[in-house]
Amino acid sequence: MEWTIGELVEQASAVLAPAGQLNGRVRDVPNERLVRWYATIGLLDPPMARRGRIALYGRRHLLQLVAVKRRQADGRSIAEIQTELTGATDRTLEAIARLPGGPGGTGPEGGASGTAVPATARPRFWAAPPPAGASGAPRPGTSPTPAAPGRPQAPALPPQPAPPPPAVPPPAVPLPAVPLPAVRLAPGVTLLLDGAGRTPSEADLAAIAAASRALVAVLRERELALPEGNNQ
Template sequence: MWTLDELLERVSSALTAEYSGAPNGRVRDVPDRRAVRWYATTGLVDRPSAMRGRTALYERRHLLQLVAVKRLQSEGRTLSEIQAALAGVTDRKLAAIAKVPDGLLETEAAPQEAARPRFWAEPVAAPAQTPQAPAVPLNGVALSGGAVVLVPGTPTPADLADIAAAAQPLLDLLAARGLLNEREQS
């Protein structure tokens, strides 16, 4: 795949052979970036094959289409005539019209960027279990001021009262530092 600038370099190279240019001088000999975007918008040339960020990427067929358009324009055809002539045409027929040297059609194997892991799409893995520490469910015990203490297992009502009494010095410290929700303090 090529960026738009790389594609245009190849188009220019392909048109150096057997190309007389536009007969009336009103048409550019080689399309510019704006023309390629216009051609894609109007359907004269396929839309980019892929995007890398905001960079459009083009392939062999785009090269054939652009060179074929320019060769047909050099014969005096209008864009609407060219669009009708190239609609649904195969790559083989495009290649016959475009006459692009084989060396320009080859793509260099660009180094592939390593795919970034899609961590958000993967299921959350359970923490590794060790024989010494089996998984124990945690339960939250609500305290005054909006504080919550996590405890392993499920506490009984008696445990809840004892935990609240034992946590009182911690709650006093948190309240003194303004770290509790004042509306929930009892």
């Protein structure tokens, strides 16, 4: 399925509208401007295709958009939602978004589609072990049952040789040193472009700086980067 940004907003609004107003500061349903901002800070994937100048979105974008609003309804901040949902799998998003008719109703007692698994079908790891002798082994303090008369006893197997020691792998050959381009996002935060095939242009640097503001804010909030104004 493919939707324009306006159709994506309509789909999300149809799911979220019955929940009512979230709070005084958070919109209960998204709009097109909010969708574009979510994509800028990484909460929504880029459009999956384009038809001319029209961006097209799919089911994963709907899951991401609804999941963000669900988490906001739970009182989570944008920074907390970014930490949890950026790069999340479709299964995780479905469990949070709970789209009508979708596999989002999983629970601790349910299966992948939300159907409860019968108690008899679930393994009981807390059950006591079977009593001795249930599998044919003699109970402590008793002697084994003698073999029936006239039946030959099975010959004892010879001891098996010990397995050979594992082969020692050859030492790893060190990779040649290769210089890689990097972009400094903030004091103490540097983005390493390991797969870049060229040096970033001025336009690349401007786009990276705009997209990284939210990431740098999260790192500073969690004291994983130097505070703003510290140029050490």
